[in-house]
Amino acid sequence: MIDKLIEQIIEKKSPICVGLDTKFDYIPQEFLSHEFSTDALTYAANNIFQYNCALVDAIADIVPAVKVQAAYYEMYGCEGVKAFRDTIRYAKNAGLIVIADVKRNDIGATATAYSSAYIGRTKIGEEELAVFNADFATVNGYLGTDGIAPFVEDCKKYDKGIFVLVKTSNKSSGEIQDLEFEHKTIYNRMADYVQEWGKECIGTYGYSSVGAVIGATYPQQAARIRETHPHIFVLIPGYGAQGGSAEGLLPNFDQKGLGGIVNNSRAILTAYRNEAYVKMPFDKAAREATLAMQRDILDTFDKNGISYDE
């Protein structure tokens, strides 16, 4: 799966992933449906799905992937989860690669069930069903190898990928992840595990389908990880609303502009509230904000001798 993602990044010259963290409150009044005959959760979930469809239509030709954050669907109950599933389907049908941001893990048996749900298959009698059928899922590796192995198996079996939390973008991530043990930080040790877990999933560009999550807010840590983990492909959240800059993304990337994909959720979803795009409909504003992000990254690449052109 990593090769498919990389090919789309190269084709679109866009190492960008739009985050569909769609809250009902983000939807502009004028876009809301006038169909009130359903209960409140169904109403919210239906509108969220319609909003996502319009956003996907607006950005599908300029980005390779979307990241669908499960929390913003679970908060609307069963109907929200249905919108999550339908959003994944819609985005895949539009040709996008879909990352299910679910951060799952548990003991091996339960991790197997989670993996079946998001990237594997659920068996019912003779039938094997791809339930959410995302291309990638985010996972939490802090339970150790037995909790990750089922996901890695499904990566190999169904040509899928995972991103394992290594150095998260949030303010308090250092409380545990930066602790040192035997002269190595916890996040660096986790990166060692990610490289080991993914060694049989390395694609033609030298990156593994078993990747890492490293926040854009921690460029120095990203540089340290990259020094000794050349095969790890990185999902990079934290650009935009969390303050990560294009300069700060550089340690993740090689000279060909490969090695990572940068997520941006709120700043794109709610771009229509930004002064720069204020007169635009939300989907046009989201497209313009995505193009501005692409220009920012490509200009920074250019200044640092990084290019998608051979």
Ligand SMILES: O=c1ccn([C@@H]2O[C@H](COP(=O)(O)O)[C@@H](O)[C@H]2O)c(=O)[nH]1
């Ligand atoms: O370390 C992490 C891991 C995941 N995330 C997720 O990415 C997006 C970021 O949203 P923005 O609106 O662009 O800040 C969100 O879904 C987080 O849950 C992260 O931010 N940091």
